[in-house]
Amino acid sequence: MSARPRNLAGVITFEQVSKRYPDGTLAVDGLSLEIPDGATTVLVGPSGCGKTTSLRMINRMIDPSHGRILIDGKDITSEPAPLLRRGIGYVIQNAGLFPNRTVLGNIATVPLLVGMSKRAARARASELLERVGLAPELGKRYPAQLSGGQQQRVGVARALAADPPILLMDEPFSAVDPVVRTELQDELLRLQHELGKTVVFVTHDIDEAVKLGDRLAIMAVGGRLAQFGTPAEVLEAPADDFVAAFVGRDRGYRALSFASADALPVHPEPTVKLGEPLRGNGWLLVVDDTDAPRGWVNADEHPAGQPVRQQDLRLGGTLLAPGGSVRTALDAALSSPSGRGVAVDAAGKVRGTLRPGDVFGAAERAATSGSTEAYYDEKQLTATEHAELTAAEQGADRLSKDGR
Numbered sequence: 001m002s003a004r005p006r007n008l009a010g011v012i013t014f015e016q017v018s019k020r021y022p023d024g025t026l027a028v029d030g031l032s033l034e035i036p037d038g039a040t041t042v043l044v045g046p047s048g049c050g051k052t053t054s055l056r057m058i059n060r061m062i063d064p065s066h067g068r069i070l071i072d073g074k075d076i077t078s079e080p081a082p083l084l085r086r087g088i089g090y091v092i093q094n095a096g097l098f099p100n101r102t103v104l105g106n107i108a109t110v111p112l113l114v115g116m117s118k119r120a121a122r123a124r125a126s127e128l129l130e131r132v133g134l135a136p137e138l139g140k141r142y143p144a145q146l147s148g149g150q151q152q153r154v155g156v157a158r159a160l161a162a163d164p165p166i167l168l169m170d171e172p173f174s175a176v177d178p179v180v181r182t183e184l185q186d187e188l189l190r191l192q193h194e195l196g197k198t199v200v201f202v203t204h205d206i207d208e209a210v211k212l213g214d215r216l217a218i219m220a221v222g223g224r225l226a227q228f229g230t231p232a233e234v235l236e237a238p239a240d241d242f243v244a245a246f247v248g249r250d251r252g253y254r255a256l257s258f259a260s261a262d263a264l265p266v267h268p269e270p271t272v273k274l275g276e277p278l279r280g281n282g283w284l285l286v287v288d289d290t291d292a293p294r295g296w297v298n299a300d301e302h303p304a305g306q307p308v309r310q311q312d313l314r315l316g317g318t319l320l321a322p323g324g325s326v327r328t329a330l331d332a333a334l335s336s337p338s339g340r341g342v343a344v345d346a347a348g349k350v351r352g353t354l355r356p357g358d359v360f361g362a363a364e365r366a367a368t369s370g371s372t373e374a375y376y377d378e379k380q381l382t383a384t385e386h387a388e389l390t391a392a393e394q395g396a397d398r399l400s401k402d403g404r
């Protein structure tokens with residue numbers, strides 16, 4: 001939409017920024033940080049560590065006590081605050097919509113403010129409504145007539161209305177239930193993939209941070225920046241005890257999200273369709289007419305030859321799709337009643353299954369080297385061969401130690 005020059009992409013630089021409130025509280029302490037353009041940076045940390053204060057200093061709702069903030073190299077105080085804010089969308093918890101304006105009216109606020117015609121602003125608002133996944137008829141409603149999740153989507157649409165290069169989001173999804181929250185997160189990822197804004201997102205939820213962030217800025221109470229890096233870097237190598245404790249005990253498991261499962265061997269898996277006779281023994285994978293997985297049936301629990309019925313199905317677990325991570329592969333294996341994780345192709349058809357040994361081997365490789373793919377490519381080993389090899393090496397180690 002906007003004719004934004006290429007060199008104005010929204011790099012945000014904090015130079016030794018501190019904020020002391022009049023009552024003496026040091027909310028932010030000497031923060032130096034370069035927030036890259038076109039990516040999502042998440043400020044994450046415990047309550048009261050200065051996340052909101054830092055965010056609001058970017059659009060000058062709060063002024064720093066010391067230091068300065070630059071956008072694309074230009075001091076943000078060099079232009080009037082209202083002008084600065086036109087290039088910065090802002091989304092808060094509970095959306096903060098104007099209750100007396102319709103949904104379209106809310107979204108059109110900034111376009112009208114910057115002089116767009118009523119007609120053009122309405123058209124832009126309708127386009128954005130669709131963009132954030134809301135039905136056009138909702139445009140006429142008032143905020144109180146929407147669910148919390150819908151209001152939050154309108155909040156995002158409103159912030160995007162003037163196509164600002166920068167989007168500030170302060171715990172935007174904290175007030176909605178976990179299912180809606182996941183939907184909103186997925187929607188933001190999709191939007192950001194299309195739009196490539198400089199997004200600064202505040203949360204105290206490390207899972208949300210890892211999911212959404214290209215970069216994480218981990219903040220400690222007292223407004224100290226404890227670590228800045230990619231989610232993988234932070235999970236794999238926490239800078240100090242505070243970060244290690246904050247990213248939590250599941251960090252090893254979370255880190256598996258960054259290891260690709262594409263190199264894992266997928267083994268052929270016999271399948272059966274609903275209505276077809278049961279055969280063989282043990283767990284049998286049931287598929288629909290398009291070869292998409294429906295669940296598992298245990299042939300041992302039913303007379304041989306009995307047609308597979310819907311009520312006999314044990315629903316399957318997570319599926320591994322192309323591009324999936326070792327974390328998903330592990331979850332697919334652990335959540336499958338057969339222990340074999342189901343791998344599907346991009347169209348959702350069954351490709352085969354993953355052997356638990358392969359997946360555990362990949363998890364081990366990922367934990368120790370951060371990369372499974374390179375290893376398999378280099379050694380031309382399957383994960384099972386690798387797992388066996390490792391076990392053999394460990395056995396040999398133990399033998400030689402015992403021998404001493």
Ligand SMILES: Nc1ncnc2c1ncn2[C@@H]1O[C@H](COP(=O)(O)OP(=O)(O)OP(=O)(O)O)[C@@H](O)[C@H]1O
Nearest residue numbers: 021023025027046047048049050051052053054204
């Ligand atoms: N207007 C104010 N006057 C005095 N102290 C304030 C003011 N606003 C915030 N603070 C204090 O500054 C510190 C940082 O507050 P801030 O709102 O930035 O934290 P936060 O990380 O966003 O926390 P939360 O996760 O709870 O939203 C806190 O100790 C808070 O009490």
Ligand SMILES: [Mg+2]
Nearest residue numbers: 051052053170
């Ligand atoms: Mg806050």
